[in-house]
Structures are given as C-alpha cells and as structure tokens.
Amino acid sequence: MVVTAAVVAGLVGVVGFLLVSGTDPVETVVGEDAADRPVPMVAIVEPPTLGGRAPLTDDRFTAAAAVMEEGLAAYEDATNAFSAFYGKPESRDVVVVSAVARPVASADAALFGALRGLIKGGLAVEGIAPVDPGPLGGAAKCGDAVDADGVGIAVCGWADEGSLGVLMWYFSTADRATTEFVELRGKIETRTGPAPVAAAPSSGDEAICASFKEVQEAHLKRVLDSTLEQGARLDPAASRVVMVTFAEELAAVAAGSSGPVADAISTMSSEAEKIAADEDPTRALQTNTRYLRAAMEAQSACGQ
DSSP states (O other), rough: OOOOOHHHHHHHHHHHHHHHHHHHHHHHHHHHGGGOOOOOOOEEOOSSSTTTBOBOOHHHHHHHHHHHHHHHHTOOOOOOOEEEEEEEETTTEEEEEEEEOOSSSHHHHHHHHHHHHHHHHHHOOOEEEOOOTTTTTTEEEEEEETTTTTTEEEEEEETTTEEEEEEEEETTOEEEOOOOOHHHHHEEESSSSOOOOOOOOGGHHHHHHHHHHHHHHHHHHHHHHHHHHHTSSOHHHHHHHHHHHHHHHHHHTTTOOOOOHHHHHHHHHHHHHHHHHHHHHHHHHHHHHHHHHHHHHHHTTTTE
C-alpha cells in the first residue's frame, strides 16, 4: 500500500481550512457573547489503538502524519490535536485520523470546509451525506473517494462546538465505515463536562427554520458540486453564480415573515448579493462580518 500524495495533500487541505477559519471574522463575532454561551470542555486524545488497530510506525506513515501535525501545531487556539495512521496494510485495513480540539463557530460550516479541503487537496469525495454523529453530537457526514491507485477510501468527518476531525478508511466504503464511526470518534474525542445543548427554535419559527436549513444544505451541495467540477478553488464567476442563487433562496425564506430569525436571514440575503457583486466573492465571503453575524444569529436561533 502506498500513502498517495492526494491523501496527504487532501488532509493538509483540511489543515489549511482550519488555519484559515481560525482567523475568520465569525470567531470574533461569536466571542462577543461568549459568556452567555455554553463552553464545551473537549479534548482530542491519541488512543493507543483504534478499533483494535495498532498505530503504524513505518517512516512512510509517520512522515505523512508529521506533515499534517505541523499544520495543526500552528493553530493558535487549538488545545490539542493529532494525526496518525492505524491498522495493517497487508490486511487491507488502514485508518487515517486527523483531529483538533478548538472553538468552532458553526459545526456545519466547519465540516463542509474540511470536506472541501480534501477535495481541493486532490481527493474527490463523492456521495457525501449526513450520518448519526453519536452521543457527542454536532454534525457528521460520510462519503466515498478513490485514490490515484484506484483504492477505495471511506471518508467521515465530524464537527461540534469544540472539535473538528476527519477519519479515512482505506479499502472501505462509507456504508461500512459508518458502522464504526461513532465508536472510533468516541475513542478520539472526550468531554470533561456536559455536552452543550443547542437552543430549540421557538414554535413560531419552526417553519422558517426548516426552510432555512434546507436552503443552507442546498447551497453547500452546490458549492461542493462546483468544487468537484473545477477541482480547485471556485473561480469568481462560479462563486458569483452560487452566491446569487443563495441570496435569492434566502430572500424567499424570509419573505412574508417577521421577527429576529427572519430579519437575520433577510440580512444574509442582502449581504450575499453584495458578496456576489465583489470581484472576489470568496474573499468577500470571508471578510463580510454583517453576513457572518447574521448567519450565526439565524443558526443559533434555529438551534443549528
């Protein structure tokens, strides 16, 4: 078995997303009312074995893990992190882990970014779908990929308020991987306190929150599909089309409704139009604090 460049580059792409998101304005916005938010006490630990698999200590594996850990070590607000390979290549049973404990403003957005990081790194993950995150909560998704040597790789990722991680199973499929995903995550992520409980939307906001969630999921799928087609960072024209569509859908969700949730979604829509009109929509998305603030307000009010 060869640790392909696409796999290493893909996981480095995840690290790249983590480093970028660490300076994202959304962190500052969330920090303004941090005293009012439950702070998850999360730790990422490197288990001695993973699902009965021993760590791989061959140079080719430790070198690849070291590349990923270098990036994670530079992550200023990370409390702990690790990357490692487990299993037996000769038995076609290898699992790759890369995980970090750090504040996460939006689990869905962080997870989407991590999976997109894999794709931008050269490992195309397809058929991505939500899966049960298990008792630790947060968001979780799995999909399938094939490396340059034609080896099937199952990819699962999770994100919650205090951590983000990716698991990859060589010689496997997402359907098989999901049967042990929750168990393996539980060996890697631990909590020293109660898990944060997301606020439930008020009864009057349930309908608009449901529509808001559908629109967000459709938007993320469009971005992911466009990234798969281009195989790299979305060019301005593609980003513009995606953001214009998202702005129109958000406006439709907010239309005819009133209250804090509708107002936040309406603000998202108007700011999304401005982002689409920018010469570099991707950069504008990362720096538009009004959009990011409104997104966090809407997601928090809807318990997302």
